[in-house]
Amino acid sequence: MRQPLEVIRNAGLKLTPRRREIALLFAETLKPLSPLEVQELLRKRFGRCGLPGVYRNLEALAECGLLLRLAGFGRERKYMFCPGQEKHHHHHIICVSCGKVGHVEGCLYHEGMMLGGYRVLSHIVQFEGLCENCLPKKP
Amino acid sequence: MRQPLEVIRNAGLKLTPRRREIALLFAETLKPLSPLEVQELLRKRFGRCGLPGVYRNLEALAECGLLLRLAGFGRERKYMFCPGQEKHHHHHIICVSCGKVGHVEGCLYHEGMMLGGYRVLSHIVQFEGLCENCLPKKP
DNA sequence: CTGCGTGCAAAGTATTTGCAAACCG
DNA sequence: CGGTTTGCAAATACTTTGCACGCAG
Numbered sequence: 001m002r003q004p005l006e007v008i009r010n011a012g013l014k015l016t017p018r019r020r021e022i023a024l025l026f027a028e029t030l031k032p033l034s035p036l037e038v039q040e041l042l043r044k045r046f047g048r049c050g051l052p053g054v055y056r057n058l059e060a061l062a063e064c065g066l067l068l069r070l071a072g073f074g075r076e077r078k079y080m081f082c083p084g085q086e087k088h089h090h091h092h093i094i095c096v097s098c099g100k101v102g103h104v105e106g107c108l109y110h111e112g113m114m115l116g117g118y119r120v121l122s123h124i125v126q127f128e129g130l131c132e133n134c135l136p137k138k139p
Numbered sequence: 140m141r142q143p144l145e146v147i148r149n150a151g152l153k154l155t156p157r158r159r160e161i162a163l164l165f166a167e168t169l170k171p172l173s174p175l176e177v178q179e180l181l182r183k184r185f186g187r188c189g190l191p192g193v194y195r196n197l198e199a200l201a202e203c204g205l206l207l208r209l210a211g212f213g214r215e216r217k218y219m220f221c222p223g224q225e226k227h228h229h230h231h232i233i234c235v236s237c238g239k240v241g242h243v244e245g246c247l248y249h250e251g252m253m254l255g256g257y258r259v260l261s262h263i264v265q266f267e268g269l270c271e272n273c274l275p276k277k278p
Numbered sequence: 279c280t281g282c283g284t285g286c287a288a289a290g291t292a293t294t295t296g297c298a299a300a301c302c303g
Numbered sequence: 304c305g306g307t308t309t310g311c312a313a314a315t316a317c318t319t320t321g322c323a324c325g326c327a328g
Contacts, residue, residue, distance in 0.1 A: 069212045071210045075216070108247055117241060117271050118266070118268035127248070127261070130257060132256050
């Protein structure tokens, strides 16, 4: 797994305390977090922290590939840590019970293929399910 | 293809002018529309029309299966007409050039299957591409 | 030093709610 | 007639911007 702080440096971003805290928070948590949740967690751990800064950092970290923007229908933005290799195409599955994010390998869709008369340029694939730990609880 | 107005009646919703206009607008347009776009189109065609009513109707029509909420990353909500059978599992592909929505049959994922150690409960799959008409323009 | 990064306050956008009047069935 | 549905105004939720100060490189 790539080292979060290295990724930030390689992207030409400064490694400020705020940035470092956010990156490590996601690396430890491994769950989808909204900007507001990130702010609350940072406040508990490190004192004050402005929401605009959180938004800017989440975008910056998503831009450099460390975080992933989550697809969804609502107006709520969510990000999560993506520990995979940059060039490795894969998708994610989120546990509806505990929020843990898993990786799904072997995607069957790829750029350029034809589907229903269209040439595919990009796709969103995202799963919800139950992880190994939560399965026994909800059989 | 199901008759939009029938679907509304069967869902126990009243068939008001506003509702009828929205349903027919989507049935004719066959493109993803945001609440604001819907309001503007209705205003042009039928005079005034309140945004809250549009929001409520879009949700109601999505609830009864006539419209589909579009997945995405932004904060902008989009809906589109879904002329398929209710029980027929399929996904959609949106032309990035003209916005036309096509159907993709034969999804390879289904409820209950195991993926990466998770039991799948639901999934979002959505494509962007170029439709037959727009393909020649962008070779 | 220099310019990116930060917090704060304030501005934007998108969506939702309360309510009285209008309307379908 | 009675419960939905509607438009309007206002409230809410979420996100972005402007700006002066602070800190990494």
